[in-house]
Amino acid sequence: MTIEQLSVFLENKPGKLAEALESLAAAGIDLRALSLADSENFGILRIIVDKPARALKILQDEGYGVELVDVIPVAVDDEPGKFAAALRVLADAGVAVEYTYVFVAPKAGKAGKAYAVICADDAVAAVRCLESNGVDMLTSEEMYNL
């Protein structure tokens, strides 16, 4: 149960993030979640969108370095310790988390839920492990339409 995240390479220059998002907005692509990783010389924009294949094509045509990455969408109760517990499950199974970002979806999400996107070194193992421990995960459809 993984979904597709777009990783977009951005140069470290003012306006680059806005430009990328404007291209998607112009095509009516809706952002579900976003995270930006930065380094000294460049940034990597990570986004979950409602139409990943379409977004990929648009960004590629605009000349961006883009990659589709399989990530795992999980839903946990929006209470202290719940996300930590989900991560503990992975840690105990020896699955490494590359990065993760958490968000709440007040409009369309289920009340009292918080959502996280996890990129693990071994996505298959991570999904299996989360599943067997009863961590709630979303389908692509649920995630893209959140």
Place this chain on the structure above:
Amino acid sequence: MSAKENYYQPEAECMSREKMHDLQSERLITQVKHVYANVGYYREKMDASGVRPEDVKSIADLGKLPFLTKDDLREAYPYGLLAVPREAPVRIHSTSGTTGKRVVAFLTQQDIDLWYDCCARALAAAGATPGDVVQISYGYGLFTGGAGLDGGSHKLGSLTLPMSSGFTDRQLQFMCDLGATIICCTPSYAEFLAETIEERGIGDSVKLKAGIFGAEAWSNEMRLRLEQKLGIKAYDIYGLTEITGPGVSFECSQQEGLHINEDHFVAEIINPETGEVLPDGEKGELVFTCLTKQAFPLLRYRTRDISILSRKECQCGRTLAKMSRLMGRSDDMLIIKGVNVFPSQIETVLIDYGLSSNYQLVIDRVNHSDTLEVRVELTPEMFSGSGTVGAVEKHERMLRDAIKNMLGIAAKVKLVNPKTITRSEGKAVRVIDNRKV
């Protein structure tokens, strides 16, 4: 005419033009025979152009000889142009070549002696005497800068401070404590030193009277700035490893061009397109012929440096011909931090790495030190996997290390999005040089 102590070897430096002509002719005839007999590579070139050693009867016949280029040096690397038995040379010096292969030049003890004489002439022309304290802040090692001026300073009997480059605190401590009177380094490092002296307010402890600056392009504005800030007279010096390193030519008190040590090196100016020899006063590519070198005697070596020759009388009393300060290159070689860099070297690294050769070099000067940024387009391979910062940075790091290995100087690698570097429309803009000298 200036005071006599400004010459190191007045018999050579102030020789009449007639005597110089005879001396050069005599030495050229001997040298051509030496090379023809001992360097198979050049013998083949001469045979191919139908020139026999006996065709060279005077310096006027120089133009009959075939040229040598950096490509020849690469092809003959490492021993192919050595003109003496392997056991005879006692030292090498080296510089980077066009595609990663280095240029290695060999010297016998006599070659070293004559080279140091040339450097001693340069130091004497800048006012160095046995009582002076000469601080040498050029790099020592494979680079010729440190060794050449070190040897010249010894010949003159000056107190020599073999500082090598960098370590500015130590440079300034010795400069002040030991009362250095002459500094030899790159002009950009001299600017950095001048600024640091100013910042620290230690100008009163600096006793410099002259500086000898080379291995880098610099302008007259930079000269005036250095002279004013350091309270010195600033002299240019020129040379290249292939010929001998610094001391091929040097400036005198007139500061109007560099006197060529013509008893050892004959200069010609040619049209870089046609190879035709141009008369004095015309701008073209410098070509040197080594008259006295034993181990690595290059004949008609094309330097790719653009200059103008003049044989007008000089106020300093020297009769040696003068070349103008360098006016550019007839190839794409860059000098970054005093190191020769060819864009093709970077291309080689990128191709080895499986990358497109569509790249851009951005050179700048920050705090009087050159910086090099290599812009490379991101490839899907670099970005595949989980798209982590670490994975992309790993590629940056590997490229940076490979470039440093190739060039010997550090470069910043900047990855940019695919197809964002302008594709060549005619001549590709591979190099953006923002330095103002």
